[in-house]
Amino acid sequence: MVIADLHLHTTASDGRLSPRALVQFVAQRGIQFAAVTDHDSTEGLAEAIEESLLFPGLTIIPGIELGTDIPGSEVHVLGYWINYDNPHFQTTLTHFRTGRKARAQQIIENLAGLGIQVEWSRVVELAKGGAIGRPHIAQVMVENGYISQLQDAFDLYLGRNGLAYSERAKLTPEEAIRMLIEVGGVPVLAHPLEGSDLSPLLPRLAKAGLMGIEVYYKNYTHQQIKALKEHASALGLIALGGTDYHAFGTPEEIEPGYSGPPMEEVNRLLSLRASPP
Ligand code: AMP
Ligand code: ZN
Ligand code: FE
Ligand code: FE
Numbered sequence: 001m002v003i004a005d006l007h008l009h010t011t012a013s014d015g016r017l018s019p020r021a022l023v024q025f026v027a028q029r030g031i032q033f034a035a036v037t038d039h040d041s042t043e044g045l046a047e048a049i050e051e052s053l054l055f056p057g058l059t060i061i062p063g064i065e066l067g068t069d070i071p072g073s074e075v076h077v078l079g080y081w082i083n084y085d086n087p088h089f090q091t092t093l094t095h096f097r098t099g100r101k102a103r104a105q106q107i108i109e110n111l112a113g114l115g116i117q118v119e120w121s122r123v124v125e126l127a128k129g130g131a132i133g134r135p136h137i138a139q140v141m142v143e144n145g146y147i148s149q150l151q152d153a154f155d156l157y158l159g160r161n162g163l164a165y166s167e168r169a170k171l172t173p174e175e176a177i178r179m180l181i182e183v184g185g186v187p188v189l190a191h192p193l194e195g196s197d198l199s200p201l202l203p204r205l206a207k208a209g210l211m212g213i214e215v216y217y218k219n220y221t222h223q224q225i226k227a228l229k230e231h232a233s234a235l236g237l238i239a240l241g242g243t244d245y246h247a248f249g250t251p252e253e254i255e256p257g258y259s260g261p262p263m264e265e266v267n268r269l270l271s272l273r274a275s276p277p
Contacts, residue, residue, distance in 0.1 A: 002260035006035040006061065006269070007078065007190065007214065007242030012044030013065075014133035016247040019044035023051040025247075027058050029257040033266050035080055035242065037063035040096040041131045042084035061269070065190060066096075066179070069170040074160065075198065076190035077173055078214070078240075079180035081273045086183045097131045103168035104132045110164035111137075111157065116146050134158045135246065150250055160195075173201070174208040181209050186272050188212035188240055193224060199231065206235045211272065216241030216261045218254050238268045 009015030010022050017025060019036060022044075026034045036048045045062045052060040064079045084090070108118045118140045126136045138153035147153050157164040171179065177187040187210050192198045202213070215228040216239065232239040240261045243254045 001030060001257045002216075002262075003031055004033040004260040004263070004266045005031050005242040005245070005256040006033070006063070006080070006188075006240050006260065006266075007037050007065075007217070007244045008034060008256065009038055009065075009244070009246045010036060010044040010048070011128045011130050012036075012041045013038035013131040014127075014135040014246060016249070019048035020051045022245075022247070023048050023055070023058070023060065026256045027052075027055040029255070031256050031260075032057055033059050033061065033270075034256070035061035035063040035078075037065045037078050037242075039065050039067065039131050039133055040093050040100065042082070042090075042093065043130065045084055064093075064180075064185075066176040067170055068173045068176045069167075070173065070196075070201065073196040073198075074170075075173045075195070075201070077176040077180065077210075078188040078190050079176075079183075079185035080188065080269060082180060082185035083183045089179070089183045092179065099168045100132045103166050104134075104137060106166040107134070107137055107158065107164050110166060111141075114157070114163055116141065116157070116164075117144060135248065150248055151252075173205055177205065177208045177210055186211045186238075186269060188214065188238070190214050191217050191244065192228065193217075193220065202231065202235060202237075206237060210237065212238035212240045212269065214241040215239035215265075216259055218242075218244050218259055219252075220259075239265045240269060 010019045036044055038044050049060045052058050061080050066077045068075045111118050122140050123136045138150045141147050141153045180187040213232050229239050243256050243259045245256050
């Protein structure tokens with residue numbers, strides 16, 4: 001078991017545990033360093049940090065996950081130690097979440113064209129006021145009996161090449177890195193092995209200010225981890241990671257404690273924590 005998990009979602013986006021419940025869950029599992037990294041939202045951070053005060057052995061690292069676009073693929077950038085009170089930062093996040101709403105409605109329209117009914121009101125209900133994501137739509141598709149499991153929704157309809165996919169306006173990875181640095185954050189490339197091969201992009205992102213890359217991610221194999229570690233080391237990037245836990249409850253989901261970076265890498269991230277002004 002590992003004691004750090006630096007990629008976790010809550011009801012502030014598409015996770016199913018409230019920030020409070022997530023903190024209790026990771027604390028029970030012996031996690032000592034956890035980063036809450038919701039999609040385009042920091043709304044769960046205050047509650048998570050407050051709850052963590054009940055667990056003196058647990059440090060919550062305030063984080064976020066931003067979706068960005070490159071031609072033909074999607075790139076996710078995590079930010080740690082962000083000064084999330086920054087009003088300009090929050091305004092930008094609000095725009096992103098508004099874009100998510102419009103995009104989800106477009107996906108629902110596309111699904112309707114395919115004879116699949118997904119009620120917008122139910123999507124909103126499931127999102128619990130958090131950033132709306134494709135998993136919320138997928139959940140309604142399961143509830144309505146169109147598919148038996150979440151993954152089928154992505155494979156057939158909601159994935160990048162899915163029949164109902166719709167794009168939303170996104171930043172480039174370089175813009176996301178800049179946005180995170182502006183609020184004192186540590187930008188880290190998420191799940192580098194999903195989607196297209198990102199290795200040609202890495203030197204450019206490192207030059208733009210990228211400081212880390214996920215290496216110890218979810219179900220990456222020893223071989224994948226070894227290759228990524230070498231890549232990280234060659235570029236001077238911190239090798240981080242986590243389970244990307246959403247509490248979907250699917251059989252293949254990896255739970256906190258089963259994947260995450262070793263302490264020597266976590267310490268490199270801890271040392272980058274900006275001292276309070
Ligand atoms: P969104 O924020 O709408 O782009 O949705 C992103 C979330 O959808 C991710 O955090 C995953 O939980 C899930 N997801 C995205 N792509 C896939 C996929 N191909 N298979 C399963 N889940 C996916
Ligand atoms: Zn997600
Ligand atoms: Fe992601
Ligand atoms: Fe994630």
